[in-house]
Amino acid sequence: MLPAPRTARQRMIELLTGARLSSHQLAQMLGLPERQVEEHLTHVVMTVARDRSRRFVLEPASCPDCGFVFRDRTKLTRPSRCPRCRGEGITAPRYGIDPSSP
Template identity: 40%
Template sequence: MRSKPKEPRVPKDRHETVRHEIISLLSGENLTARDISGQVGIGEKEVLEHLEHIRIALRSRLVVTPPACLECGFSFRKRERLGKPGRCPVCRSERIVDPSYTIE
């Protein structure tokens, strides 16, 4: 049996670039990568890539609320990466609150 060829994915019509949309969402609002992904319509990994570029372009105006472990309360304050860590270095728990982002 042959399957139907998949139709090409048509990108969403945008009036702004993806990064401008993310910047406008984050100005004055605290959102996680999952929240941004749902509102902009791209994957979470793409959001993190865009946030890296936004952090460089805005010269430290991007404020990151660090992730924290729900089991022991460890906070990942010194973490440079913007994504969520896999597990806590103290208790090895995987129950970690997602980091959130905002622009001052």
């Protein structure tokens, strides 16, 4: 018998552990549309939040033109435009899972 296929969320948690990936990279690695990856991500965040041995890390989106960092942004999707310089080359936020510090 073949082993049961792991769910997309379990695979995402494995891929994110010790790594920093954008939703675009995750979509390519999982073979899923980016929209679905972002939906799964919100559940992954909740799963990891319940687990005291791990923590979810969000590297915020930033603007390479002026260095603006979208620190206060709580949404997981990429902002389209820089509020400071109006640049549109915003880098995608990246996600990861780290072990909690003792």
